[in-house]
Amino acid sequence: MSPLPIAPLLAGIVVLYLVYKRITRISLDDIPGPKADSFWLGNVGKLYRSVVGTVDFKWQEEFGGIAHIKGPLGQDMLWICDPKALQFIYHTAGYNFPKAPERRALSVLTTDHGLVFVDGDDHKRQRKVMLPAFGTPESKALFPIFSRCAAKITTKWKDMLFDAPGQTSIFNVTNWLSFATMDAIGEAAFDHNFGSIDNQGGEMVRVYQTLLVSTFGKLSDGKVFFMNMSRFIPLPLLELFYAYMPGIGMDLVKQNRATSHAFAREMIRNKSEALTDGKGSHDIMSILVKANHSENEKTKLSEFEMISQMRTLLLAGHETTSTTLTWGLWELAKHPEIQTRLRKEIHAAEAVLQSKGRTQFTVNDLDSMPYVQACMKEIMRYHPPVFHTQRRAGKDIMVPLSTPITTKSGKVIQEVLVPKETRVVLSVAAYNRDKSIWGEDAHEFNPDRWLNKPDKRETSVGVYSNLLTFSGGVRGCIGWRFAIYEVQAFMIELISNFEFSMTDEAKKIRREACLVMAPVVNDVSEGAQMPLRVSVAQRE
């Protein structure tokens, strides 16, 4: 047969196939959503780069719990904050809503092939080895370490304030909290003293301190476009590309990788030797090394996976808690009446402690400080460090909604059929301000809401207190217990000893999207900043 008739025949088949696909495709076109800002970036340019929450809150007000948004070149995406839909995606559907490969490739930059990166069976296997280190008793046992690290800041700041006029000065508290939480993760996870507070830095702090801000802050149009379109590049190729890509932030990524790998290798060697000598310790890494030794070959983690877990813990276990504490101190500086009430509760609990001849709080004492817990929860609700998570539909899947929506064609629907491969942005920021859950004052910072909270909620989302701050389901934050004890230990120590107040610079602070939510005064290039006035607190 001559090739000539074959070409039009093939072209005809392709056209027919495309028409067939177009006709039979599941369409999201009837779901209301914002108009795309541009064809090149759709809605995601604004969503990823605006002050955290501003776009989410607007869409939540306008479209409710779900909106059809556009990615680059007209790609269909969904933006979701509806409680039932989130509950379904995180919990019920589980691995049917995996992470998208283009997002996983980004996490390789900072955490290699650790728990944040892996999916499916690999994720199940890694999580099984990790879980024993993050139970309730294991996390509670870390409380004294957190209190000790917090007390180091007290000693340092009191020394610095001793000679300051009026015993008051302006500190960039975010730096100090970053040092302290680095020391805390060092001791808790590796039984290692980074000495960050003592040295006000050190190599490990240097390679972590501005990592997320320099790598993911102020994304250019090109980066936003590439990050989304890279879904069409096979994952191994994409990883290779990122590994050699030059650019702002990439030098730091490479230094971070080299430094943290060297540290991780040494730690794993030490822990394994200690285990062989019968001298196992109780830090997270020792528990992991032990769990990994006793597992059978098929479920074991490789050396590279162990190194990856250490990088994962260093980043996930330090950046998020220091960010939470930073935003918390900002809110307390903005609300002196809340700060004073908090301090009174802590001082009263300290008096009881002393009357019993004790000097250190334990986890059990936290029950006697309900306002500390209420403030911590409100900080976590109001300023979730991880403000979006993203997933892709692994198959065509029906997602239920708590609140029905009216489609563009006028139908009222209570579930949405999500086509396979659709990228979904799950808005932690918007869910945490949902008025149907938190009440009409959801946009106000009000710790009292936790003290007057009704017992029953309709749909419980998230691993902790119906907040989405730690995500939920099969990929919920593994370190949430660790985090709540760490944040409380720091709050108790710092509020007991210091008074925080606003500065003119702090009034300009905005919530910058840098993968986590960083406080920025002027430009991202200046790094995260939280300049607050710090004074020694008075005792009655």
Ligand code: HEM
């Ligand atoms: C306030 C502090 C923290 C916040 C707000 C937070 C938030 C989150 C969120 C939202 C996720 C899910 C991401 C997703 O679904 O895509 C996550 C996952 C994770 N977090 Fe946290 N986290 C915090 C502290 C910690 C700590 C202290 C550790 C460890 C010591 C930790 C380790 C992890 C790990 C390993 C994952 C991956 C879990 C998985 O995929 O199975 N986090 N975290």
